[in-house]
Amino acid sequence: MLKQTLQQKLLQKLSPQQIQFIKLLQVPTVSLDARIKEELEENPALEDGSLANMAEPNEEYPDRDPDESFDSEESFDSDEFNVDEYIQEDDYTDYSNNYNYTDEDDDKKEIPIAVQDSFFEKLQQQLDLLALDDRDFLIGQQIIGSLDDDGYLRRPILSLIDDLAFSQNVIATESEVLEMLKVIQDFEPAGIGARDLQECLLIQLQKKDQNNPTIIQATKVVKNYLDEFTKKHYDKLEKSLGLTSDDLKNIVNEILKLNPKPGDSGAVAGKQLHVIPDFHIINNDGVLHLTLNGRNAPELRVSRSYQNMFEHYEKSDQKDKKMKEAVQFVKQKLDSAKWFIDAIKQRQQTLLKTMNAIMEYQYDYFLTGDDVKLRPMILKDIADRIGMDISTVSRVANSKYVQTEFGTFLLKSFFSEAIQTESGEEVSNKEVKKILEECIANEDKRKPLADEKLTEILKDKGYNIARRTVAKYREALNIPVARLRKEL
Template identity: 85%
Template structure:
């Protein structure tokens, strides 16, 4: 049985403008240029004001009387054969994709371009130098293409045989695959084409001086006692190899020189992590000054030609279906441009407001850079100060960097939980982590401090923390357990 009922509902929905602002807020400075360039390319009603003097009037027709500027167009609108699409396309946007954030053309020409071969191209070049049959060459190409980014071959031999049969129409046997794989394992970088870590290390060791007794013993360790080596059971290794700690030290040093991920060796050299800070804090005679990166404040404006176009369309008496569609298109682009500009401005204000609150809260820390001066601070503390939602603060803290006189840091790193000392004072857990780092840095590496001993040291300093909490902080610092920190 069908029924009709009325229901009252209270719903909260985000407007398109709010969604756009949220997305822009979490975009870091390094990606903002690309986002703005994308918007400029998609919306011809949006212009980069840095490329045009906004104070000068835009005169597209300087030879005409301003009062007669639309007389010709008005007569054309009475003609049914007039194509509105052609009129809209008069606004050339071929240069919108070339905006580079306002950099001078001469500066861009001076930037050198590094030409590098990728990891796979390097292997392919080495394969091309070999005198192989067509079949073996195709097998070699298939193996190289099947390598993971770290240089390992994890695809089973039978799967490679199937790949060659279906994609290259090459019928290969397991022995043929193995023969070509051994050839590729001789390529540079050493260790390439290994099926596992043990094979990778052995390939590298066997390329060294085989007459060297240390190399021979290192091969023996990797072949027979790799598990004991990775777990640093040095006493077992000394017993099994019949050597003392001094002899084992040389073997361990030789193995540690090897590259466990040979595929990354060429790629890492060509990759650099560039962090562009969103804020800069300077200290002038114990007074902190906060500035926002200029790239967060681009000069954007709404296209005057599109505004005039819309005004003219709107005033035209004769409006057919195509004319209405054109008006709707121009209006949509103008609204989109205004929304984007407003979102960028709101982003700037929110960033400054949030960072000002963080700087004020952690003022003593930003003066000195001493982690011990970091106060316990959670997202809610800043959200209450700026009267915004916690999610807004989180979006800013998780993707923005600040440059100080003692380094560049992610805003998230300034947030920490509170720990109460024996005296009742609340301190940041950053302070405890700093003490843990110092204790582990000063420890005797032949007898590293266990978590129980670290807990006792912290208690002696007035920090009553459970052993599991110490282990959690140690793991957060990417410090391994005591046994794995042991050195000879």
């Protein structure tokens, strides 16, 4: 039975302006230039005004939280066009920054990157030097192309045979592929073409002096006791192989010299991680100064030609359907251009306001760079200070970097939970992590400190935390358990 009812619902929806603001807010400086170029290509009503000699209006844009709803009276659903809204010189003719976003130390030097052959190109060059028939050459090419970035062959041999049949029209047998694989495993770097870690290490050991007793014992350890070796059960190895502590130490050192990822040896050198900071904090005689890096944000303005279209429409007596559709299109592009300029400016103000609140909250830390001075701080602390939603602060903190005199850091790294000491004082858990790192760095590696012992040390220092919390902090620092930190 069908029934009609009348219901009232209160819903919160994001306007197009809010969605655009949210997306721009979480874009870091390194990606902002590409985003602006994309908008310039898509919207002809938006222009790059960096070459224009126009004064920037001293217009204040109120802080707008993208996670709170606001009236969208500027929706282009209206049939009425206010031409004056688009042709006023003082409103949107030019876009430039109200802040000093330049870095005094930024001389825009490019990082030189050495030109070198890739890992796969080096293998291909070695294959080209061999006297092979066409069939073996194609099999060798297929094997090289199937290696992963670490230099391992993860694909099953039967899958390689299928690939050769479908892509190269070569019907190969399993023995032919395995024979060619042995040839490639003899290439440099040593260990290439292995199917697992054990085979990779054995290939490298086989290229060393086979008359050396240490190499012979190391080969035996990798072949028969790799699991015990990786778990550092050194006592079991000594008993099983009848070795002394000194002999085992030499064997372990020999195995540790091997490269578990031979493919990286030719690829990592060409990779460079370059972080462009979004903020710069300068210590000027004990006074901190914050600037926002805006070198990737060109000046933007609304197109004069599109404004002239509205002037022409206002003076024209022709009001037919085609003219109205054309003006509707122009109006939509102008709205989009204005919203984008608005969103860029609001993004800058939100970034500055958020970072300034973080800097003021952690003022002592930014003066010295000492982790002990880092105060406990959560997203809500900053959100309350700037009067915005927690999710807005999270978007800023998760993708933005700040450059200080003691390093460049992700904003997220300044947030930490509070831990109460025996004296009742609240300190950052980063302070505890730093003490943990120092304790582990200074420990006797022959008898590393267990989590229980680390807990006792922290309690002696006034930090009353549980052993499981110590284990959680240790794992967060990527420090293995005591047994795996043991050295001979």
